[in-house]
Amino acid sequence: MAAIELEGLTKHFGDVVAVDDLDLTIEEGEIFGFLGPNGAGKSTTIDILLDFTRPTAGSATVLGHDAQAESLAVRQRTGVLPDGYHVYDRLTGRQHIEFVLESKAVGQDIDALLERVGIAEAADRKAGGYSKGMTQRLVLAMALVGDPDLLVLDEPSTGLDPNGAREMREIIREENERGTTVFFSSHIMEQVEAICDRVAIINRGQLVAVDTVDGLREATETATTMWISAADVDEAMLEAVADCEGVTNAVYEDGQVVVTLFGGSKYDVLKTLDSAGATIADFSVDESSLEDLFVQYTTEEQEVRA
Numbered sequence: 001m002a003a004i005e006l007e008g009l010t011k012h013f014g015d016v017v018a019v020d021d022l023d024l025t026i027e028e029g030e031i032f033g034f035l036g037p038n039g040a041g042k043s044t045t046i047d048i049l050l051d052f053t054r055p056t057a058g059s060a061t062v063l064g065h066d067a068q069a070e071s072l073a074v075r076q077r078t079g080v081l082p083d084g085y086h087v088y089d090r091l092t093g094r095q096h097i098e099f100v101l102e103s104k105a106v107g108q109d110i111d112a113l114l115e116r117v118g119i120a121e122a123a124d125r126k127a128g129g130y131s132k133g134m135t136q137r138l139v140l141a142m143a144l145v146g147d148p149d150l151l152v153l154d155e156p157s158t159g160l161d162p163n164g165a166r167e168m169r170e171i172i173r174e175e176n177e178r179g180t181t182v183f184f185s186s187h188i189m190e191q192v193e194a195i196c197d198r199v200a201i202i203n204r205g206q207l208v209a210v211d212t213v214d215g216l217r218e219a220t221e222t223a224t225t226m227w228i229s230a231a232d233v234d235e236a237m238l239e240a241v242a243d244c245e246g247v248t249n250a251v252y253e254d255g256q257v258v259v260t261l262f263g264g265s266k267y268d269v270l271k272t273l274d275s276a277g278a279t280i281a282d283f284s285v286d287e288s289s290l291e292d293l294f295v296q297y298t299t300e301e302q303e304v305r306a
């Protein structure tokens with residue numbers, strides 16, 4: 001069974017389309033990264049999963065429950081680390097955990113839980129005095145209450161120092177090994193890269209890529225973009241280039257032939273263009289990284305060549 005299933009999910013805020021016809025399936029047991037730039041629609045999607053906001057159209061199913069009609073069942077089985085969660089300043093860390101234990105009607109060793117996230121010694125201090133990183137650790141502990149089947153983490157590394165971020169990743173891994181599905185959002189590629197089985201990239205509410213991290217990496221490691229400055233280029237020449245082995249795209253813009261190729265020969269491309277009668281003045285080559293891919297997928301122009 002899928003842990004999360006989104007079908008045609010759409011959310012409008014007035015004129016703003018925050019989520020735009022999103023179809024996505026996250027399988028049970030996956031660590032799934034939800035990646036996109038600021039304002040892409042990540043938090044809105046998460047809010048719909050947890051019924052904090054209602055979709056304009058489409059549906060979201062979480063652990064087999066309809067996210068809207070059966071939101072209580074979803075929340076009972078899900079641990080959530082929301083974006084920018086505000087703790088209760090006057091309550092201690094321990095009281096925060098007690099509150100979640102009561103609302104989920106479960107029992108758990110509070111000290112062990114706080115120990116796990118590294119704030120056991122601050123258990124009886126008021127959360128208003130916690131640092132940003134300590135607060136984030138407390139909210140993570142709240143998410144872990146009741147050994148949830150699904151962890152939904154919105155920007156989990158916010159406020160954490162490098163050690164904290166590493167510990168967060170370790171906890172995510174441990175939970176996943178226990179069988180928990182993890183769905184987390186980030187706008188930082190390397191965090192997602194370090195831990196995820198699969199990644200979806202969204203931009204302006206739309207899904208622009210979904211693949212394994214290795215799949216994305218493979219695509220980018222072998223993807224080469226050539227910019228060839230050339231005169232006298234016509235359609236037939238572009239078609240000849242497009243027929244070269246490994247070439248997935250060839251266009252002519254601003255006096256340059258822009259060619260995307262996967263594993264093919266750059267020399268073949270140049271030779272083909274030259275033999276077809278183009279006058280080549282210069283060329284440059286760009287081998288892209290995973291970070292580049294994210295940028296390519298999420299720039300305004302959507303100039304995705306891969």
Ligand SMILES: Nc1ncnc2c1ncn2[C@@H]1O[C@H](COP(=O)(O)OP(=O)(O)OP(=O)(O)O)[C@@H](O)[C@H]1O
Pocket residue numbers: 013016017018036037038039040041042043044045083187
């Ligand atoms: N309550 C709201 N009212 C109006 N517009 C909203 C509301 N919530 C979100 N939006 C808009 O919806 C779009 C998506 O926002 P969302 O917070 O989902 O993005 P995000 O990917 O989580 O961004 P970030 O990485 O900055 O947290 C943005 O244009 C945002 O301004």
